[in-house]
Every structure is written in C-alpha cells, then in structure tokens.
Amino acid sequence: MAILTHKSKTHWDEPNKFIPERFLPENSKARHPYAFVPFSGGSRSCPGGKFGMSCLKVMIAQLIRKYRFMTTMKFENMKLTTHISVRSLDGYKISIQKID
Numbered sequence: 001m002a003i004l005t006h007k008s009k010t011h012w013d014e015p016n017k018f019i020p021e022r023f024l025p026e027n028s029k030a031r032h033p034y035a036f037v038p039f040s041g042g043s044r045s046c047p048g049g050k051f052g053m054s055c056l057k058v059m060i061a062q063l064i065r066k067y068r069f070m071t072t073m074k075f076e077n078m079k080l081t082t083h084i085s086v087r088s089l090d091g092y093k094i095s096i097q098k099i100d
Helices: 002-006 047-066
Strands: 067-070 080-082 086-088 095-098
Touching: 047 067
Parallel strands: none
Antiparallel strands: 067 095, 080 086
C-alpha cells in the first residue's frame, strides 16, 4: 500500500508533517524513486490519477495557446541530469508573454 510507504520513517523525516520543500530536486536526490507514488499503481490504482493527468494536459494546451514561453538560456550551457526524464540541475528560467 502506498500510504505505508508515504508514512514510512525509512524514507521520510517527519512523515506526518506537511513539508512541501521535501519534493524539491535537491531534497529528492537521495530518496528512492518509488518512495512517493501519489496514484499507486497496477489494477487498483487511483481512478483520479488518469483524470488528473488529463486535466493537466488540457491546462498546458490552453497555456501554450494563449502565451509564448521564451528563454535566453543556451542548451550548451545547461547542466543536465537524467532520472526518469532529462532535467536541468540549475532550473530553467523562462519569461512568459501573452499572445494577443
């Protein structure tokens, strides 16, 4: 059960306390990748997981339609790491401009 892992002192300091900073990349490096599984998995996974992901996709599509996302960062200068996906170690600074 995911709730047992989410409340485990093996994976979390103060598991019953709300500490959103624990999910920042620099605080997640040493943690097991399956220590947090918000929608569980397999045939008994949360039915809201797929709905939530669909809502996020619609929201992202709406943002892309209405706003332009730009950056001055050069790919060659980025420090990247691979985990489940590729991500920047230093973050990714963007500017947002509304499309008229």
